[in-house]
Amino acid sequence: MASDIVKPPPIAELSRLDERAREIFRRVVEDYLATGDPVGSRNISRSLAITLSAASVRNVMSDLEALGLIYAPHTSAGRLPTDLGLRLFVDGILQFGELGPEERERIETQVKTSGASKNLEGVLSDATSMLSGLTRGAGLVVTSKTNPRFRHVEFVRLEADKALVVLVSDDGSVENRVVAIPTGLPASALIEATNWLNAHIRGRSLDEVRHDLESLQELRQREVDELTKKVVEAGLASLTEPQEGQAPLLIVHGHANLLENLKAVEELERVRLLFEDLERKKDIVQLLSATEQADGVRIFIGSENKLFSLSGSSLVTAPFRDSKRNIVGVIGVIGPTRLNYARIVPMVDYTARMVSRLLT
Numbered sequence: 001m002a003s004d005i006v007k008p009p010p011i012a013e014l015s016r017l018d019e020r021a022r023e024i025f026r027r028v029v030e031d032y033l034a035t036g037d038p039v040g041s042r043n044i045s046r047s048l049a050i051t052l053s054a055a056s057v058r059n060v061m062s063d064l065e066a067l068g069l070i071y072a073p074h075t076s077a078g079r080l081p082t083d084l085g086l087r088l089f090v091d092g093i094l095q096f097g098e099l100g101p102e103e104r105e106r107i108e109t110q111v112k113t114s115g116a117s118k119n120l121e122g123v124l125s126d127a128t129s130m131l132s133g134l135t136r137g138a139g140l141v142v143t144s145k146t147n148p149r150f151r152h153v154e155f156v157r158l159e160a161d162k163a164l165v166v167l168v169s170d171d172g173s174v175e176n177r178v179v180a181i182p183t184g185l186p187a188s189a190l191i192e193a194t195n196w197l198n199a200h201i202r203g204r205s206l207d208e209v210r211h212d213l214e215s216l217q218e219l220r221q222r223e224v225d226e227l228t229k230k231v232v233e234a235g236l237a238s239l240t241e242p243q244e245g246q247a248p249l250l251i252v253h254g255h256a257n258l259l260e261n262l263k264a265v266e267e268l269e270r271v272r273l274l275f276e277d278l279e280r281k282k283d284i285v286q287l288l289s290a291t292e293q294a295d296g297v298r299i300f301i302g303s304e305n306k307l308f309s310l311s312g313s314s315l316v317t318a319p320f321r322d323s324k325r326n327i328v329g330v331i332g333v334i335g336p337t338r339l340n341y342a343r344i345v346p347m348v349d350y351t352a353r354m355v356s357r358l359l360t
Helices: 011-016 019-035 041-047 054-066 083-092 101-117 120-135 187-201 206-211 213-223 226-240 255-259 265-279 286-292 341-359
Strands: 138-143 150-159 162-169 174-180 249-253 298-301 313-321 327-336
Touching (some): 019 041, 019 054, 019 083, 041 054, 083 298, 101 341, 120 138, 120 249, 120 327, 120 341, 138 255, 150 226, 162 226, 174 226, 187 213, 187 226, 206 226, 213 226, 255 265, 255 327, 327 341
Antiparallel strands (some): 138 249, 138 327, 150 162, 162 174, 298 313
16 A cells, blocks of 8 residues: 555755765665675775775765764664665666666566466466576565456356356466356256357456446347346356455565575574565555556665565565556565665566566
């Protein structure tokens, strides 16, 4: 929900920094992203292009700390960027790279190969596994509004007054629903109802069927006899009724990547909390709402996303869309706040676009 997302701070904060302070701030963040370690004033003074003493660097770092951009994890330690500092760095300083031809080809090939042999869930599972391998983070996908098109519908009698409606979608998924039918209905009526529904809803999505329900009902009145009409009516009612209790689909690959290069017991606790967060599927669906509020990649850093605030994790997501440009899910990478944003952002964006192209 929107209330669960903290709006990023204005980039105007950067205008308060002079060139020297901006350069020192950039060095602190870049060193942290590369190593995960606190950055000391002496190391920064040695790496600067201009001559600046460690004492002068400490003074500037003190100013940055007062602005809430960096902090000292221990009294005698160097400095680390805060979530606010990382946000300003990502939005105002970081230059996002372009994917190389090999990475583009690998993503395209993976999505196309999966799409040729698997249903949507299989495609998304392969895509998250691929992202996990490419980024050394955990690949994640959430979708609760998949809307595939119908490939085939069939009625199968269960009892004298009940029939099973078998729905086969173009993504290969199969769904069964039980409907009531008139007692003693002849087999020919079930066959006729099956043929009528396949003729009128095959190749259409559930949303389209719901939207055109009135015209379908008018056709049914004119084109089928009384007994078949009742079966078709039961089938249409079953198709268009919202199905309760359907949990969002959550796929996560690469949990083990999050356990690599842990430097302290505190980091292990952070990952443990993240795993607990990922187990709460009912809350994860909020990521869909958050992503729908913007077009393109969204970056959530630490406390900005309350779903993962306790674990201090960052999340990079991008939406994927169906043939009508409706957002039907999000795909992304989750990991520590020192993710390689410059590389991961274009990778997530390109993968989401490839999945959208497959769905359309």
